[in-house]
Amino acid sequence: MLQSSLFMRHLVRVALKECDDVRIRREQALTACCLAVAAETDTGLETARRAAMLMDCLGALRAAHAPGRALQLGMGEFRQGLRAPLAPLLPPPGDVDDQFGELRLMDGAGLVRDALEDLCREHLVPQAALDRHWPWARVRAEQEERRLFEVMRRLEPEEYREARALLAECPAGPLRVLRKRWDRLWMRFDFFEAVSDWPWCQLEGWWYPCPKCRWPMRVVETGQEVEVRCEAHRARGVHYRLSLERGGRGVAPTLVGTGRASEPVVGLPASVDHLALSRPVWRYGVLPTLLEIELRDRLKAQAHVRVEMWPGELRPDEYDLRITVAVPGRRVRTWRVDAKDWASAAALAKALLEREPKPYALCIVVPDHQGHEVAYLKARLTGRRTKVLTLTRLVEQVKRAARGVR
Ligand SMILES: [Zn+2]
Known part of the structure; x- marks a missing residue:
């Protein structure tokens, strides 16, 4: 036996x-x-x-x-x-x-x-x-994500929350503006690089911030056509083409919006004094922070719902959001949420499996356009007290709970 x-x-x-x-x-x-x-x-x-x-x-x-x-x-x-x-x-x-x-x-x-x-x-x-x-x-993505959160972890809780908000609001721009906005965090946050070193986002010496994430958009030339688009937000309708009307010397070429979320954008000089957060910090810091803020905003007006950003019971970086639904006469419900925006679902699953399991149930939220990968992530994370759902699915779930629907 x-x-x-x-x-x-x-x-x-x-x-x-x-x-x-x-x-x-x-x-x-x-x-x-x-x-x-x-x-x-x-x-x-x-x-x-x-x-x-x-x-x-x-x-x-x-x-x-x-x-x-x-x-x-x-x-x-x-x-x-x-x-x-x-x-x-x-x-x-x-x-x-x-x-x-x-x-x-x-x-x-x-x-x-x-x-x-x-x-x-x-x-x-x-x-x-x-x-x-x-x-x-x-550098592997996990290492870069870890380095970012190591730096963040050394901040005081108040500074941590400030840094997370700045990731969403100020990921790129002229040096003097960034320095002013990042202020006391500037010297400790050495993740900025010169846009002039990034040929992939330049159009005749100019770069264009995405209207959603404010990070440089990608310039793609196909034959005669030039498309400018955000790699993360193209799926949500952030893309442009180069206008046929040319501006004068010293003026950025004009872009014409071709998607449903293509708000007007103005080119900025791709010079050494225009900086942007490094690519991994954009992907693993800026994008999830934007998801978290969107989640908070979509639940803001809902009765009986309370959303806390970066609350962490022990440390503010423990998880991203705590959502509490307290309907009188009903059991209080809580969601602890981590937002993730990885290019590969397989790599995300692997990174999550390598983490220590948490003592509470955790909700992993992914952008809506990754909805087709939710089933795969769920299957990989079976037995880990981890739920996976898209942002919109979570909003619906919380709203249903707030209306007292089981
Ligand atoms: Zn974007």
């Missing part, structure tokens, strides 16, 4: 180890594909350098496949494969459900998909061959 249960445990361990092995191999393969797409679509690269990078990526991709199942793939097929769903390029998934197979890294026009850099950072598996070319890929 003991023998057989030991044997069973051994089998389970072997199966788990195999699963981990496949997971890592698939992440390695995804990293190689992301970096290959970045090289493939970087118009500033010399041909010889691009070819060398693609060779490195193909080498890394081949190495990610198990020895007995070598990938028979030439350079031409590899480049073709990058333009389609990734499944044929990746090691077989076995029991691993990471949804990488359906991922498309390029769109129909051969352009790199938005948030590719975040996706790569979230799944990054360090590979010496690739590291040489891609300094931005060296």
Whole structure:
């Protein structure tokens, strides 16, 4: 009896180890594909350098496949494969459900998909061959998210709340404005970079803040057309095209809104004294903070509902929001909420699984446009006292509770 249960445990361990092995191999393969797409679509690269990078990526991709199942793939097929769903390029998934197979890294026009850099950072598996070319890929998303929250953790609770609000209100702009607004936090918050170092957001020497998150929007040129869009808010209708009417010298080119949320925007000079929060701080600091603020605002006028921002019972960064519904004569209901806006649901699930479980039930809120990933996240987080839902679903749930509906 003991023998057989030991044997069973051994089998389970072997199966788990195999699963981990496949997971890592698939992440390695995804990293190689992301970096290959970045090289493939970087118009500033010399041909010889691009070819060398693609060779490195193909080498890394081949190495990610198990020895007995070598990938028979030439350079031409590899480049073709990058333009389609990734499944044929990746090691077989076995029991691993990471949804990488359906991922498309390029769109129909051969352009790199938005948030590719975040996706790569979230799944990054360090590979010496690739590291040489891609300094931005060296830091994993979780490490960068942790560094941000380490800095935040050292702040006094009052300063912490101030910093969170500033993340949402002041993520980019002229140096003198930022310095004034961030004031006493300025020296401790060394996450700003010069917009002039970011070619991807520049249009003839100008950059455009997104009307929703105020961070630089991406400039995408396809043939004659130029599209300017926020990588996070394009799905919510934040995109523009370049106007055919040209302004004079020293005037930013005019953008024409093409989406339902394309409020008028004005270009700012992409000079060394215009700064923006680093990309990881935008993704893992600014975007979730905006979700939290939206959640608070949508529940503000609701009777019997109380929303506290960054309340944390022990520390203000413990979780993001506490929502309490107290309808007279009914049991008080509480939601402890963490907002997350990751490019990859698989990487988010992994990061959440690596955390210590909390002593209370936690609600993970994701943006509405990630609604199709909720079921996957729920399945990965089974048994963790963690609920996952979109912002709108949570608002509906709280409002129902406030009306006394069970
Ligand atoms: Zn935005």
